[in-house]
Amino acid sequence: VQTQFRDAFNRISAGFAEAFTRFFGGGAAQLVLTAPERGIESGIEISARPPGKRQQSLALLSGGERSMTAVALLFALLQFNPAPFCVLDEVDAAMDEANVTRFGQALSDLTGQTQFVVVTHNRVTMEAAGTLYGVSMGKDGASSVLSLRLADIPET
Amino acid sequence: VQTQFRDAFNRISAGFAEAFTRFFGGGAAQLVLTAPERGIESGIEISARPPGKRQQSLALLSGGERSMTAVALLFALLQFNPAPFCVLDEVDAAMDEANVTRFGQALSDLTGQTQFVVVTHNRVTMEAAGTLYGVSMGKDGASSVLSLRLADIPET
Amino acid sequence: MYLKRLEIQGFKTFPSRTVLEFGPGITAIIGPNGSGKSNVADAIRWVLGEQSPRLMRLRRMEDALYAGGSRRPPSGFAEVTIWLDNTGGWLPLAFSEVAVTRRLHRSGDTDYLINRQRVRLRDVNELFLKARLGQNSYAIMGQGLVDQVLSLRPEERRALIEEAA
């Protein structure tokens, strides 16, 4: 069990480092055991350094940088041990245009092993989707759901 | 002091109710004293009901509804006792197109008494601004700031 | 293909029976603020057996029942059914399709069904635990919580890795 955890930890950390560097176009990130000698009892810290910047605490990261870092870790977990499906509710809310595009690309790369359900207001994310549902609020607080195609949604 | 608080409370609650109804195109909201007999010692709860829906707990509100409700309260405070300037960092992140437009309109209505500095990724909010600064990250983690005009920013 | 279809009735803003069919790949749910998108995500979490009302933005579990509108009465029950494609055998059951239903009555009674058979909550939990869809699954990220994993305490983050391992 100890080695199983160590092996999982190392592979997820490597996947996280790789996803982070891909999202940020550089920089470095990894998972760190707070007490390596305690093995599976140890806590896990995240170390993340965007490109061109020196190593600082996670607190200093921007909203969008935090989103991308968290998504990089999620994708590392999904690559190591794929969940059959994954529900993401507006995880792109703080992302700028370039990052939303990388996010959509990374989602598409994982669809071979995981189905994604994403709630979004962002057109770029919508464009990555194969199925589109529009939800609207009707009278009496009752939602109605409609199957849509990208062409149905006006460019803003 | 007791009447000063009561007077302020009533006027801010009325302003909040009015701003909420304007943002939501209906519904109702108000501030509620948890212990009215204790006057200035009383806590304050928020009651908010979007149009067409029955009164429910604030927890059930959607992300965008929470943003609009919070902004309605902020604007009620600013109308009652204007701050000279107000800094808003991506408060429009969870808003849909229609709400961002209402938000921008409400901001413009208050510029007679308060200057606003808004950080945003949203083009509609940018369009409401009189001054535009673009921040970009350069080498060595050093930001540079550039004065921009709306025409400088490509439509997505 | 794993997630086939979701049916929601009486749950939150879905008083009438609502059906969503999922394709392989990515399904995007869009619409105006307050329309019900996150309520669909809550329905998925709920039918998978979530016991913490707070994680579905409920004050108490009873708040899951459609509360009624100006001219429509509250629902007498809330029911969500999820259909899963099990041809690959990722679920430890001998069916090629598995339908899980959760039904909450106004009385507070809850029914759980797997392929129309009454089961206990723990049967639903055990079913999904192996599929990494159990509680605290990293596979469901709620609105506004995307960077929650960055603020976890080190021990909580270890639990996440342990779950994947």
Added chain:
Amino acid sequence: MYLKRLEIQGFKTFPSRTVLEFGPGITAIIGPNGSGKSNVADAIRWVLGEQSPRLMRLRRMEDALYAGGSRRPPSGFAEVTIWLDNTGGWLPLAFSEVAVTRRLHRSGDTDYLINRQRVRLRDVNELFLKARLGQNSYAIMGQGLVDQVLSLRPEERRALIEEAA
């Protein structure tokens, strides 16, 4: 017109002197993720006298100094100056323009200046308290915190109303 100009040097991602001029009405700050927009908002909060590092996303106040880059050394100090138009007399000083400076040295020493005169932190606090720009001012809304007012405890919300009253 109240807020005229902001000058930032050595603070967070602004190693070189950076100037922003504000107009009446709305100023929008835009740019890519991680470019430094929220850092500008933090600089405003900081120069107004904020004492809680957490509210500017700092672990400790020393983290405010530009930490250096691959080929650029860390700053020896962080300094922010805000110029305010006081022709309307909204600030309790006899100047038509008021410049407030906060400077933090690597040693940990902090200087506060009002119109180039050394003052104490409490002088800065008293100056802004009347203008509703003091601590817990509703006039500064941080990123990701817009709906914080909805999750406050009732007593905390009362404090907000009291401050406005």
